[in-house]
Amino acid sequence: MSNVVRINSAEENFVREKKDVIATQADLAVKDHNKKQTDNNSILKFKKVVSSRQQEIPRILSITLEAQSDRSTNLYEAKFLKRGKEYILDYFRPVAEGSSGYGIR
16 A cells, blocks of 8 residues: 555656646746836736646647736736747737636646
8 A cells, every 4th residue: 555655645746846837837927928018017927827738749838827917817828839848938928808718728
C-alpha cells in the first residue's frame, strides 16, 4: 500500500506544479498587457485561471483567465507557443462578448 501513497503523492505534485506553471503564464500575460497600456484605466490585475488547454502538436497552451480593471472583472484569453522550454505569448485578448470562456479545459 505504501507504493500507492508514493504514486499518488508524485501525481499530486505533478498536477500542482502544472497548475503553478499555468498560473504563472497567465500572470505574465497580464503583466505583458499592462506594459503596453498608456492609460491607467486599462491596467489589469490577474485574479485566477478559469481554464486551460494544452495542445501537443503544435505546442500551444491556451488559458482563459479572470483579470480585474478599475471598473470590472472580465475574462481574457491568452495563447502561448512553446519553443523548447519557454512559452512565448502569441496573443492576449478579451473573451468575445456572449462567450462564457468556460468551455476550454
